[in-house]
Amino acid sequence: DGTFSEKLRVPEALTFDDVLLRPKESRVEPDEADLTSRVSKNVELPTPVLSAAMDTVTEADLAIAMARHGGLGVIHRNLDVDEMARHVEKVKRADELIIRDVVTARPEQTVREVDELMAREGVNGAPVVNEDDEVLGIISGTDIRPYLEVGEQDDVAEAMTEEVVTAREDTSAREALELMYEHKIERVPIVDDDERLVGLLTMQGILQRREYDNAARDEEGRLRVGAAVGPFETDRALAIDEAGVDVVFIDCAHAHNLNVVDGAREIKESVDADVVVGNIGTREAAEDLVDFADGLKVGIGPGSICTTRVVSGAGMPQISAVAQVADVASEHGVPVIADGGIRYSGDAIKALAAGADAVMLGSYFAGTAEAPGRVVKMNGKKYKQYRGMGSVGAMQSGDDENRYLKEEPEQEEDYVPEGVEAATPYKGPLRDELHQLAGGMQSGMGYVGAETVPEFKERSEFVRVSSAGQAESHAHDVVITDEAPNYSPDSS
Numbered sequence: 001d002g003t004f005s006e007k008l009r010v011p012e013a014l015t016f017d018d019v020l021l022r023p024k025e026s027r028v029e030p031d032e033a034d035l036t037s038r039v040s041k042n043v044e045l046p047t048p049v050l051s052a053a054m055d056t057v058t059e060a061d062l063a064i065a066m067a068r069h070g071g072l073g074v075i076h077r078n079l080d081v082d083e084m085a086r087h088v089e090k091v092k093r094a095d096e097l098i099i100r101d102v103v104t105a106r107p108e109q110t111v112r113e114v115d116e117l118m119a120r121e122g123v124n125g126a127p128v129v130n131e132d133d134e135v136l137g138i139i140s141g142t143d144i145r146p147y148l149e150v151g152e153q154d155d156v157a158e159a160m161t162e163e164v165v166t167a168r169e170d171t172s173a174r175e176a177l178e179l180m181y182e183h184k185i186e187r188v189p190i191v192d193d194d195e196r197l198v199g200l201l202t203m204q205g206i207l208q209r210r211e212y213d214n215a216a217r218d219e220e221g222r223l224r225v226g227a228a229v230g231p232f233e234t235d236r237a238l239a240i241d242e243a244g245v246d247v248v249f250i251d252c253a254h255a256h257n258l259n260v261v262d263g264a265r266e267i268k269e270s271v272d273a274d275v276v277v278g279n280i281g282t283r284e285a286a287e288d289l290v291d292f293a294d295g296l297k298v299g300i301g302p303g304s305i306c307t308t309r310v311v312s313g314a315g316m317p318q319i320s321a322v323a324q325v326a327d328v329a330s331e332h333g334v335p336v337i338a339d340g341g342i343r344y345s346g347d348a349i350k351a352l353a354a355g356a357d358a359v360m361l362g363s364y365f366a367g368t369a370e371a372p373g374r375v376v377k378m379n380g381k382k383y384k385q386y387r388g389m390g391s392v393g394a395m396q397s398g399d400d401e402n403r404y405l406k407e408e409p410e411q412e413e414d415y416v417p418e419g420v421e422a423a424t425p426y427k428g429p430l431r432d433e434l435h436q437l438a439g440g441m442q443s444g445m446g447y448v449g450a451e452t453v454p455e456f457k458e459r460s461e462f463v464r465v466s467s468a469g470q471a472e473s474h475a476h477d478v479v480i481t482d483e484a485p486n487y488s489p490d491s492s
């Protein structure tokens with residue numbers, strides 16, 4: 001055979017629908033299965049699920065919800081650097097036990113001023129401090145209301161409670177709660193040795209912590225968050241690192257471009273946070289990145305809104321891509337994230353069986369209440385916008401470092417998009433969606449008889465599915481009368 005015919009002796013590459021997990025002997029009940037896994041060398045998640053860095057998916061609100069329920073939101077980068085840093089800070093501060101950025105009042109302010117200030121900042125009470133930050137009292141909505149009712153313009157010094165119970169930095173949540181019960185108060189200012197205000201503990205903050213007992217938190221108890229940067233955006237990386245991001249995601253459609261590899265290496269050297277590099281889809285790409293990356297992200301064109309494969313003719317079916325990268329990464333202790341193409345919980349757990357440590361989803365979360373974007377009604381059904389980051393709309397609203405953009409075109413017709421703009425059914429709160437996803441993944445672990453993710457990765461085996469087998473897998477020969485919370489034939 002000639003060189004070209006030889007090229008046609010091609011290896012087979014498989015994706016989610018081509019395989020199923022082989023059921024195995026098991027004593028594991030699904031709800032006993034522990035999903036804890038790593039996204040990067042130093043960041044572990046109770047639920048190894050990430051929301052995509054896309055402008056219709058992850059900003060602070062969704063990232064907060066993701067982390068509270070054990071996952072990780074990755075803030076998109078179609079935002080200017082300062083705005084992005086603010087999103088990161090918002091997540092890091094959301095469930096902080098000791099609030100550091102305390103809203104304070106001055107004794108000489110009027111009650112009306114403070115009332116407006118508290119409304120603007122979304123708080124219901126504020127320590128009153130002098131110019132040296134010494135705590136003089138505390139004022140709450142309850143203190144202010146009677147004054148406002150009679151239209152008085154008294155100052156804060158008049159209305160505040162002067163006897164303030166304060167505590168020191170090292171106060172635990174339990175001690176703070178005891179203080180609160182004892183004194184029937186809801187806020188305890190934290191002061192240093194000179195009685196200067198350094199923080200605030202609130203009842204609401206403590207109870208919130210308790211409510212989210214499966215949250216993804218850092219060593220200090222703050223929520224985890226990720227954020228995306230372009231491979232040459234060292235400034236953006238430094239800004240989000242400064243803002244406290246846990247994982248920087250180098251976000252690129254083809255990270256095996258050697259300029260991208262150099263850029264990623266430079267960013268890794270400049271930041272403290274872990275650095276995940278992606279996307280890639282082959283063994284060779286993994287080999288060129290494992291020596292410095294803290295994680296590798298896999299996916300060349302599997303996404304629901306992606307047209308990369310049809311536009312460029314290049315790509316790699318996702319299960320094979322994950323397995324190839326994981327072959328190399330696992331040897332070096334580098335976690336692998338499977339990004340794109342996951343429609344059902346079954347796909348997510350298949351990705352782990354193929355060697356991934358965590359999964360990233362876009363369309364699955366785009367319809368949740370916490371995702372950015374408006375709810376629109378079409379034919380009586382609710383939808384939310386969902387678009388590829390390589391779609392014309394996303395490229396136009398981003399800056400010129402867009403992941404799919406070669407050069408900023410002069411007119412709309414000159415864009416060569418690799419994604420589409422679409423709508424996805426409105427789904428309600430993220431919590432329920434993530435619960436279904438994690439529950440389905442645990443169920444998969446139960447069928448394989450694995451209690452932990454590492455055990456599952458080792459024990460799981462695949463069988464190949466024919467197209468007849470695939471049709472058999474879906475609901476068939478019936479008319480669905482009631483929608484299931486975790487299955488819609490539309491997404492197949």
Ligand code: XMP
Pocket residue numbers: 052053054279299301302303304305306307308309339340341342360361362363364387388389390391404418419420
């Ligand atoms: P799903 O299937 O979860 O995929 O909606 C989300 C992932 O798709 C990638 N992505 C794109 N890929 N063109 C592409 O080829 C695009 O415009 C595009 N936008 C996002 C990305 O990896 C995301 O996490």
